Every structure is written in C-alpha cells, then in structure tokens.
Amino acid sequence: MSTDATTFESNFSAESYYATQSPPPSLEHDVRNVRDFVRKHVNAGRNVVLVTSGGTTVPLELNVVRFLDNFSAGTRGATSAEYFLKAGYAVIFMHRQFSLQPFSRHYSHSTHPFLDFLEIEKDDNHSSARINVTEKERAPLLEVLTAYKSAHTAGLLHTLNFVTVNDYLWLLRAVSQELAVLGRRALYYLAAAVSDFFLPRQKMSEHKIQSGKGSLHIEMDQVPKILKPLVSEWTQGQAFIVSFKLETDPSLLVPKARQALARYGHQVVIGNDLHTRKHQVIFVSPSPGLDNEYVETWVRIDPSQDLTKEVEEDIVAELVHRHRAWIETSPTS
Numbered sequence: 001m002s003t004d005a006t007t008f009e010s011n012f013s014a015e016s017y018y019a020t021q022s023p024p025p026s027l028e029h030d031v032r033n034v035r036d037f038v039r040k041h042v043n044a045g046r047n048v049v050l051v052t053s054g055g056t057t058v059p060l061e062l063n064v065v066r067f068l069d070n071f072s073a074g075t076r077g078a079t080s081a082e083y084f085l086k087a088g089y090a091v092i093f094m095h096r097q098f099s100l101q102p103f104s105r106h107y108s109h110s111t112h113p114f115l116d117f118l119e120i121e122k123d124d125n126h127s128s129a130r131i132n133v134t135e136k137e138r139a140p141l142l143e144v145l146t147a148y149k150s151a152h153t154a155g156l157l158h159t160l161n162f163v164t165v166n167d168y169l170w171l172l173r174a175v176s177q178e179l180a181v182l183g184r185r186a187l188y189y190l191a192a193a194v195s196d197f198f199l200p201r202q203k204m205s206e207h208k209i210q211s212g213k214g215s216l217h218i219e220m221d222q223v224p225k226i227l228k229p230l231v232s233e234w235t236q237g238q239a240f241i242v243s244f245k246l247e248t249d250p251s252l253l254v255p256k257a258r259q260a261l262a263r264y265g266h267q268v269v270i271g272n273d274l275h276t277r278k279h280q281v282i283f284v285s286p287s288p289g290l291d292n293e294y295v296e297t298w299v300r301i302d303p304s305q306d307l308t309k310e311v312e313e314d315i316v317a318e319l320v321h322r323h324r325a326w327i328e329t330s331p332t333s
C-alpha cells in the first residue's frame with residue numbers, strides 16, 4: 001500500500017474504500033457472533049432489526065491522540081431498541097462505545113446515577129452500602145429491570161461496538177451480509193451519526209501531530225455513500241431500510257430526505273432537526289407506484305401532556321406496521 005499522500009487515490013467508491021482501508025481487528029470475531037445470533041432467530045421465525053446508534057469518530061493520527069467526533073448521545077438508538085424488543089424483534093444494537101444503551105440508559109451516570117440508589121450504613125465497627133429504592137423509583141425501576149432481564153434471558157439483544165467511522169463501515173457491511181439470509185424480514189434502523197469526511201490511513205501522520213508549525217490544515221476525503229451498495233448489493237433490495245437525516249436548518253429536511261431516497265432507493269428517511277428531535281420527526285418515503293413523488297408524515301409528541309412519553313415509541317410502532325406490510329408484499333407483486 002502506498003504511503004505517499006500525493007499519489008494516493010482520494011475519490012473513494014465503496015469498493016475502493018474497502019480495498020484500501022484496513023478492517024478493525026475484532027471484525028471476524030464480531031461477525032461470528034452475529035452469525036450465531038442471526039441463525040438462532042431465523043430458525044425461530046423472528047424478525048431482526050439492526051439498530052445503529054451514536055456518533056463515529058475520525059482519527060487524525062495512526063497513534064490516535066486527536067479525533068473529530070459526530071454529535072449523538074445515542075438516545076434515539078437505545079430508546080428505539082427497547083421498543084423494537086417490545087414489538088417482538090431480535091435486535092442487533094451496533095453502537096458507539098460508551099454511548100447510551102437500551103435499559104441502562106435509564107440510569108445513565110450523568111442524568112440518573114446508580115450511586116444515588118446506594119446509602120451508607122454505619123454501625124460501631126464498620127460501614128456498608130445498602131440499596132435504597134424510593135417508593136417513587138420502585139415501579140419504573142422494576143419495569144426496566146423486567147424488560148432487561150427478559151431480553152437477555154431470551155437472547156434477543158446482541159450488542160456490537162464501534163468507535164471510528166472505519167469500524168462502522170466495516171461492521172455495517174459485514175453485518176448486512178449476515179442479515180441477508182433474512183430477506184424481507186430484516187429491518188435496518190440507521191440512527192448512528194456517521195461522519196461525511198475521513199482521513200484515509202495512507203494520509204495520516206503516524207505520531208501525534210506536532211504544534212510547532214503554527215496552524216493546522218487537514219484535507220479530508222468524502223466517506224463513500226454506502227447506502228447505495230447496502231440497498232442494492234449487500235441486502236439485494238430485500239431488507240426494509242430506514243435511514244435518518246439530521247439537519248440544523250429545518251427547511252432542508254424534506255429536500256435532503258427526498259434526495260437520499262432518489263439516490264439510494266430505500267424505503268424511509270426519517271428527518272429530524274437537531275433542536276426538536278426529541279419531540280418530532282418527519283417520515284419521508286416514495287409514493288407507491290409514482291416516480292419522483294414522495295409521501296411525508298409527521299410524528300409528534302406533546303411533552304407538556306405526558307413527560308414520560310418518548311417519540312421513539314411512535315416511530316417504532318409506525319415502522320413495525322410498515323415493515324409488516326413490506327414482508328407481506330412479495331418482491332414481484
């Protein structure tokens with residue numbers, strides 16, 4: 001592989017990306033576990049959803065000290081995974097290491113730390129810790145714990161980690177190839193916030209970039225648009241694929257969502273604006289039988305009515321409904 005940045009190809013197709021960037025060391029091991037998980041649920045006749053969640057990083061050095069990050073706490077993915085489990089799906093939860101996870105998200109160290117449930121008891125000679133769940137906390141904790149235990153006992157939740165955009169791209173391709181046996185029973189819920197730009201390893205500095213030279217100029221390459229091969233090659237047009245579009249200018253949501261559907265030919269783009277994403281999203285999908293026509297549907301909740309209501313409950317209910325219809329429609333009809 002060339003290490004000369006000037007002669008290195010910089011316009012990546014998905015094909016040239018995978019031919020030149022190295023897979024993460026844990027890939028084979030991760031794929032074997034996914035294969036076992038998928039086999040078990042295919043045999044049980046269950047639908048499987050791949051939920052991606054959290055932001056990808058872009059390292060600036062091979063011995064990485066600095067990196068760019070994409071915004072995402074992982075709330076959307078972790079919350080949605082719980083509702084998919086509730087709807088009877090087996091869930092592959094592919095998430096950014098240390099971002100929120102299903103069930104434990106309710107007791108995140110920053111918003112609801114588990115240590116607050118512990119009290120110190122002292123007697124004459126020693127101190128010990130006691131778990132103290134208040135009356136108010138008891139019912140919600142029991143509900144989360146019951147759902148968590150039942151998902152784990154039944155082996156319905158499989159978790160995978162990524163950190164960099166490179167990890168994400170390799171994992172997504174490998175997992176999609178394993179899910180292909182499910183045909184139309186596979187659902188993709190691509191909520192991870194994936195970088196649009198990256199630094200190919202051939203252009204990275206090996207060691208920490210030194211500050212002596214003044215300002216830092218980095219030219220990044222575009223991450224290949226992998227939704228295209230995901231839809232047409234890796235899943236052979238069989239899976240039900242939902243991608244998310246994040247914007248900060250709300251007027252761009254619908255045009256960008258339509259553009260993505262026209263380019264990649266998948267089933268749904270869910271548009272969300274950074275500031276209102278917890279209360280409303282817009283579903284954009286191709287109009288059945290009509291070229292270049294789209295249907296848009298808002299899904300909204302009113303937090304002033306019910307503080308415990310999560311928009312993901314309605315998003316997942318709508319997708320489960322659409323996925324069922326997708327399964328019932330044969331590819332040729």
Ligand code: 9Z3
Pocket residue numbers: 054071072073074075076077190191192193194195243244245246247272274277
């Ligand atoms: C999303 O739009 C997610 O809904 C959020 C969730 C990242 C906003 P949180 O994790 O946030 O609950 O804090 N994800 C997709 C973002 C993305 O990178 N989309 C790409 C784009 O917009 C296309 S796949 O171009």
